[in-house]
Structures are given as C-alpha cells and as structure tokens.
Amino acid sequence: MALLDTIISAFPIFLLIIVMTKKQAWPSHIALPFVALLTGLIQIFYFYSDIQLLMANTVAGVLSVLTPISIVAGAILLNRVLAISGAENVIASWLESISNNSVAQLMIIGWAFAFMLEGASGFGTPAAIAAPILVGLGFKPIQVAILALIMNSVPVSFGAVGTPLWFGYDVLNLDNDTLLSISSQSAFINAVAGFIIPILALRFVVSWSLIKPNLGYILLSILSCTLPYWCLAQFNYEFPALLGGAIGLIVSVLLANKGIGLSAVENSKLTNEKVELGKLLVALFPLILLILILIVTRINQLGIKGLLLKDNIVFGVDIGGTYFSVSQSLILSINNIFQTDVSWSYKTLYVPAIIPFLLVVIIAIPLLKMSRKQVAAAFLDTGQRIKTPMISLAGALIMVNFMMQGGDQSPIFLIANAFSSITGSSWSYFASLLGALGSFFSGSATVSNLTFGGIQYSIAEQVGLPVTTILALQSVGASMGNMVCINNIIAVSTILGIANQEGYIIKKTILPMVAYAVIAGLVGTLLI
Template sequence: MAFFGTLISAFPILLLIWLMTKKEALPSHIALPISALLVGVIQLFYFQADGRLLAANIISGVLSVITPISIIAGAILLNRVLAISGAESVIARWLKSISTNAIAQLMIIGWAFAFMLEGASGFGTPAAIAAPMLVGLGFHPLKIAILALIMNSVPVSFGAVGTPIWFGLEALNLDQEQIFEVATQTALINSMAAFVIPVLALKFVVSWQMIRQNIVFILLSILSCTIPYYWIATWNYEFPSLIGGAIGLMVSIVLAKRGIGLQKTQEESDENGLYKEAIVPFKTLIFALLPLVLLIVILIVTRISQLGIKGLLTDMSVWFGFDIGGTYFSVSQALVLSVENILQTSVSWSYKALYVPALIPFLLVVLISIPLLKMSRSNVVEAFSDTGRRIKLPLVSLAAALIMVNFMMLGGEHSPIFLIANAFSSVTGDNWSYFSAFLGALGSFFSGSATVSNLTFGAIQQSIAVQVGLPISAILALQSAGAAMGNMVCINNIIAVSTILGIANKEGYIIKQTILPMIVYGFIAAIVGMFLVAF
C-alpha cells in the first residue's frame, strides 16, 4: 500500500516532466494546470483530503503568485526602461571596453555579478538583471537563459543574506556551532562544484575550444568568488555570497582589463589596443549605470538586518484588519498583507509589499530612472505595456505551479512529497549521503526556493541522519547544497528568466538542458559528502 501511495504521488511529477520535454512539448501554462489538477484529484479521492482545505490551498496558491510575478514584472520593467532609453547599449559598449572576449563578459556578468546579486537579494534577481545585460551584448537569449540558471546555483545556499541557512534551518533547533558547521560544509560542497559548473554553463554559449583557450581566466574568476565565499562561511552565514561575489567581480574586472588568462580577440589585437566603438564618455556611462548601482545599493541596504531598514520593511505590527466569514485579512504598518485562516482552515498567506524586491527596489529605481534617462511619455508607455504583455501567460503558469506545490505538501507526514522522500531514504539506507543532495534539489524544483526546500526537507534529512547513524551537519549541508543546485531545474525560475528575456514555450527544452549539469553537481556533492561523512 505504501508503495502504491508513493507511485501515485510521483505520477503527476513524471507526467509534468514528460508533457514539458516530449517531442511536441506542451508550454508550461498548459502542462502545469493539468498536473496541478491531477494532484488535486489524487488528494481528494486517494488521500481523502478535505475539500475545504483543498479550496483554501487553491486560494493560497493564487495569492502566492503575487510574489514571483511582481518581481518578474519589476525586473522586466527595469530592463525595458534601460533598453528603450539607450542605457543598455551604453553599458554594453562599456563592457566591451573592458574586454571584447566573450568568456570574460560571461564570467564577469553571468558568474561574478550574479553571484553578488544572489547574496544581496535572491528572489531570482540575479538572472533578472544579469541575463538581459548579456543579451544586450549580443548573446542568444535562449543560451543565456540556460547559462544564467546553471550559474545561479553555487551562491544560492547563502542567497538573500543567508536566508536559506538561518531561516531555512531555523526549525531544527541547531546551536550556533552546528549552524556554522553546516554553513562551512555547504560552502565546501558548493566550492568544489564551482570548478565544474560554470564551465558546463559556458559550453551552452561558446565552444570547448574557446573555453580551453581561456581556462586560466575562468578558473581565476571562479576562485576569486569561492575562496572568500568559503572563508567567510567559516565564521558568518549571512555574507558569503554577497562579499564573495563583490570581491570576485572586482578581481574578474581587473583580470579582464589586463587580459590575464584570456586569449586576445581580433579587436584587442588592433594597433590601438581597444575596440574604438566601445569607448564610452565617462558622464554617459555614469548615467547609464546609475539605475543598476542604485538597485544594488538599495538591495544591500534593505537586506542587512544590522542597518535597521529591513526591520522597518518587514514590521508585522497590525495597522488594520477585519474578519470575513472566519477568514482574517490584515495589513501591517510595513504594508505586509496577510490572510489567515483561509476558509476557516489553517492555511494562510502573506506578502511583504515593501520587502519583496518589486516595489523596492525595482519600481522605485524605474521611477527615478525615467527622468534621469530623459525618457519621453511614449517611451514610458511602451515600457509598461511591454511588461504587461509579457507577464500574462507566466501568471497562469506560476499560479498552477504554486497550487501544485501546495497540493503536494498537503497532509504533513502523509503528504505526497513526504512519501516520495521517505521512499528514497528507505531504499538507500546508510548510503543516504550519496542521494541527500537530490532530495534538496527536488524541494527547489517544486517550490522555487532553496529556503522552502530547507524548511520542507531539513527535518526529514535530520531524521534520516539520526536513524541511519550519519553526521547530521554533513547531511544538512548536502540538503542545503542540493537545494541550491535545484535552482537550475526549478520551474518557477525557468518561467521567470524566459519571461524576462522574451522566450516563449521553451521551458521543457530548458529543463532538458539544465538537468545534466544538475546531476553532475549532485555527483560532486555526493563525493564531497562521502569525505565529510567519513571524516
């Protein structure tokens, strides 16, 4: 009976993957609603779930889509403002003046810059900002979408100022020593994977020959991020990605500027040494870069708890609220919207309007940039209309994905997702460390968040470690690293980056491309985990 329950729980996932990756693949806005409906039917008729509880989870899923879609809309809007105003082309010319080498551009923006952004914000912000910049340099959008997803894995464990660690593992009652042990081992696993993962990402955009010719620069750029990343993780779990990425970005720019480890391109071999068209007046460059600089500064300032602004933006003190038939709606003083006891169930929802990076910083930066970049009324209308047009179908896809996630997690220890996890652990026994990371990836695949993956599966991983006699810190580190690697195949992230880059109906294709690097990441995690468990 347990086997049949696991099989029927896994069927909607397998169906979804097949629908999105078969020869004539269905787009996500069709495949996801089908899968969500199937999970709902299974919950209702096989697991005997309460109808009201299912309805409450549908409402929660629909409301939850406000978070990712508002972030996507904000990112698209900023991108359209930069593109329509001409700032994007100015930035592209400046980046070419640093280096016309494609590898240098991909590593500076797609790796180091995105690494820093992940440390500051998370929420899919790295791909939302870095990917359009690379497309602006002339790279193919679909290839860049794949590269951005693969690259944005290593820093994720410490994304959004360490949220997956300090919040994702909060319920496990670990002491500070254990948390630092988990953080250090997570950073070690990710750092080892970093020797391979960026190279695999680059292969989707450039040739192996170009990678080999520039391998010294690639390795130096990787190490410039991962060395400080690992070192900081040994004594702090909030800033490894943020500071590691900032150091890596500066070092990578200096290396590229001096041509260290890079093969010279034709333009750089010219007698003047620089591609003439790439030279940008300083004042023009400052105005073009100001929106991005402002975006990063606001992200950092609003994410560091010690500065006090984060507390103001997340204050839950109720401003006003009212009851509607047993469902309580409230708005906090920091404009946190909350709905509790949906349909008189335990299901709830909240949206931190000032903290989710949609209004602050995306919309705020856009409003500042419009006069700064001297945009006309018609340009502004074009930017907003383009944004609205692009988010229509992703809205359906994301709503269906979030409803499906809610359904899969409904039932506590008897939920479909827990049955699948328990089946994995019962089959592997004391060899669990080889598979632990893949469970973390499964959590991210569903939820779209490394933090949610840690919240969901952290307790299971801890329980399995105790049952089979494995070190708890090592297994939790594998869970955390796995949650990061799952970012590559996460449906929410794929929809987000595709929408921002204007790519339609390619979600299944992207999953097929990113799953192999994720599996490679998992094997590396398993090997490192083997040593962590043994020693």
C-alpha cells in the first residue's frame, strides 16, 4: 500500500515532466494548472483530504502569485521604459565602446552586466537585454543564445533581489538564520562552479586559441562578480547577485580599459564609438537609482526596512471566520481562510515592486523625456507579458500547497521517503538535479524551489543530512536548470530571431549543466 501511495503521489510530477517535454509540449500556463487540478482530485478521491482545507490552499496559492508577479511586472516595466525611451541603446553603445577584444565584450556584457541584471530583476531579463547587444556586435545569434543561457546560471539563486530564496522557501517557514546558512552555501557552490561555467559558455562563441591568451582577464572578471557575491551572501540573501554583478561590471570595464589580462588581438567587428558622458549618466540613472533604493530599504541599521515592515494592524474585518487585515505599512493579510489554519500576506511596501521598480519608473519617465504614447506602450507591453506567467505561477503555487497537505502522509513526504530509501546518505550527489528538473519544466528557479523545497527538506531529515546544505543544493540546481529550461530557450530564441532550434540548443547547454551538477554534488558533499 505504501508503494502505491508513493506512485500515486509522484504521478502528477511525472505527468508534468512528460507533457512539458514531449514532442508537442504543453506550455507551462496550461500544464501547471492542469496538474494542480489533478493533484487536488487525487487528494480528494484517493487520500480523502479535507475539501475545505483544499479550497483554502487554492485561495492562498492564487493570492500568493501577487508577490512574484508584481516583482516581474515592475522589472519588465522598467526594462520597457529603458528600451522605448532609447536609454537601452545608449547603454548598449557605451558597453560596445569599452574594448575591441571580443572576449572582453562577451565577459562584460554576457557575464558581468547580465549578472547584475539577474540580481535586479531576474525572470529572463538578462538574456533579453544582453543577448541582442552581443548580436549587434556581430556574434552569431545561435551562439549568443547558448552563451546567454549558460552564463545566466551562477547568479540565479539570488535573482530578482533574492526572490528564489526568500519567496521560494517561504512555504517552509524557515527562520532568518537558516535562510542565511542556505544563502552562504548556495553562493559558495555557485562561486566554485563559476570558475568553469563562463569558460564553457565562451567556448560556444570563440575558439580555445582566443580564450587561452585572455584567460587572465576571464578569471579576473569571474572573480570580480563571484567574490563579492559570496561575501555578501554570508549576511544577506537579497543583494549577492545585484551588488556582485554591479561590482563585477565596474571592475571588468576598468580591467578591459587598461587591457589587463587581455591579448592584443582585436575584433574588427567591434567599434570604439564614444558615448557622451551626459547621455550615459541619464541612461544609467534609473539602474543606479534602483540599486541605491534597494540597498537603503534592505539595511536594518538605516531604519527604513523597519518602517516598511510595521505589522501594527490599522484595519481589520472578520468575514465568516476569515480575518482580513491591513497593517500600518500596508501589509495585507488574510488569516484563517475558510476557518482553517491557512493564511496569506503581502508586504506591499517591502516587496520590490512598488518600491523600487514603480518608483524608479515614475522618476525615469520625465528624466528620459518619454511621451504619453511611449509610456502607454511600456505599460501595455508589461501587461501583455505577465499574463501567462501569472497563470503558470498560480498553478505551481496551488500544486505545491496541495502536495504539502496531509502532514506525514502528504504527497511530498511520501515522495521524499521513496527518494531517501533509494539514495540514503548519497542524496547530496543528486539533490541539485532535482532542482534543475524543477527549473526545466517550470522556467523559474523560484517555482523550482517552491515545488521541490519541501521534498528536499523531508529527504534531508529522513537520511540525516544537513537541511541547509540540501536546500542550498536545491537552490543551485534550480539555477543551473535555467540552461536547459524550455521556456528560457524559446524566449531568447524569439528575441534573437532563431527558429526551430530549441532541440539543438538543449543538446549544447545540457553538457555544461551536467558539469555544473557534478561540481555541485562534489562541493555539496564536501560541505557536509
């Protein structure tokens, strides 16, 4: 009976993998809600779960979408403002003028610049901005697509101001010290992999004969991002990628300007056209302001963070046993949904949507001299882009809530028990692959952590492995899964005008992902 329970519990996940990877794959906004519905039906008719509790988890899952989707919307809106106003072209021209060395260009734009963008917004933004710049420099689109997918892996654990970590593991109710331990170990494993992964990515665009004489610069550029990234992760899980990328971008640019670690070989496709300093500062101002606001609102000692998180209730109403409240800092909460223990909350001013994204956009519009038509286009484009991700995330969150219902007999616990009995204490070698699988079918490290964080937690407890290390490996796996994620591959291919090459790209990116998994398994086991 226990075996049948496990098979039934795992069936929705296996079905999800099948329908999203078959020849005519289902898109995530159809597959995830469908599998969520199936999971709910299994809970009702096989596990005889409380229907009222399932309904409460459904409501909580739908409402929980507000956190990640508002961040995504803010990030896309800012990027559309930069693109439509022409600021993005100014930034691109500046990046193009820094060095004639093609390796330097690839590291500055494809590595450091994308690293910073991942930390600020995530959700595919780095490839969307960096990849077209590289194609404009004369690199082949198919090669750029592969490089962008591989490069955008190391910073993903802390993408969108740490969303995959602090929101991805929110359902586990971990304390701050535990999250910091996961943060520290994730950053260390990613940083070790960072010595290898960018070099493998470069190999898809340039030859070894060009990489070798520039290896000094490559390693310095890698370290300029990963060293501050790892240091920051010791005490913060929101800024490592954002500030690590910003520091790395500055250092990589300075090194390239001085020619440090670079060969004298030039790429005639690149230009040295200079950008006026005034125009550059105006174009960069929104990004600089974004980083500054994030820093100011996240450092406890400055006091602003406390103001944004005040939970003193100023308004509350009981609706048939369900209690809705609003706090002093506009934290929206719903407790005892349908008279159950299920609850939900949204930190309106702290979630990086209104502050800083919307605030920066409001300031940037007059600064960039945008017309009403341009502003309307930016908002309309943003609305169009978030429709399907909203449905996908709702499906994922509902499915996760359903799979965690049932205590020791919940589907997640049963699956974890099966995994642990097969691998035992060797699970640390495989944990990252489960995280990668989550990103592969969902297109999001956050969704991967939401989906498999509970399973990883249960496995760690059952086989006696450190929970923080296993969750760190889950986070790392979710990051490396971006390389082979179908959604990401389709997105970057569409942006670059590549048609019907998804299978070819997966065949190329899966090799670096396997290398990443081996490194993660070895380093994770050493940490244990």
